[in-house]
Amino acid sequence: MTRTPTAHSAPLAELVSAVRDVVRLERQPAEAAELVASRIEPFLAQPNLLPDQYREGDPDRYKQHIVHAEEDGSFSVVALVWQPGQETPVHDHVAWCVTGVYEGAETEQQYELRGEGDTTRLVPVTEVVNSAGTACGFAPPGDIHLVRNAADSTVISIHVYGADIRKLSTSVRRRYHLPIADA
Template sequence: MTTTAPRAVTAACTRRMSGLVEEIRETVGRGLPPELTAYLVGERIAPHLGAPDLLGPEHCEGDPDRYRQHLLHAETDGSFSVVALVWLPGQRTPIHDHLSWCTTGVHLGEESERRYRLISDGRTARLVPTEDVVNRQGEVCGFAPPGDIHLVRNSGSSTAISLHVYGADLARLGSSIRRVYRLPADEV
């Protein structure tokens, strides 16, 4: 009986993206702590952001109803996934946190992010904004749970595209979101 080794899920990627996936695989394979992995993956992503040959045209298509996720690669062992998120003007996420470490790089346009801290007195809880960040084309950021509660939006007037690498198997999970927060949120 012959068995075939499982293969990674990979969308029809460009040559540049295939090379980037190899760089990410090497970095993730080092088995470093999540925060350091997110930082080092950011170093791999940054030189490719804005390159016209990074994404195919089909990975730059938005959806008029909500931001759109294009799964580009999911590693067979579940160690990481690469997605392109396409944001039309005004589109946003709910306030949420994640299952794993994440690195984000802005490929086109800019994304606004509001970060939160969860405050509880034991009976009630609320979210308190801690920081507002605007990430522009070519900028990267990374994080690892816990403490990664945020909202991301396209506050610009044109399409924004970001590249996200998650330390999870999105082909299986479908999303990196662990929890959506529907608590009162203080305004800055």
């Protein structure tokens, strides 16, 4: 049996069903992320997708709402609410991940890990602004990034992880506290 989203959100139940259909295909992580991203994008334009309880922010840090976790642990759907200026630490993930922006725009700085030992550093490689209505996916390794709300208004995004966030409480595998330097 699966846990379903709040009964009054039919679009959200449909989104979960669309993700479930992809996960059952048992694709490689990068392909699963790509497929899930394409499946959730149409839902991001639906104004009644998220009930009010998943739209609540926190003035001190971005807020995570677990919207759905599949009973078998194969995926989770999370709503993240970002107030202006809030950001994650530089991190990577335990599993594939899809981000779909519901309201506003998330700014994502992607990094590569370079060097060895004392010369290990993070090198910025790409900065992407993910706008409302867009979704993107990725899979480890090579998924080191920082996500932030660089706007003056609240940002809400839907994240789908190939992991059970109920049990893990986060999708973050590791936080990076390394120097950031040019290539």
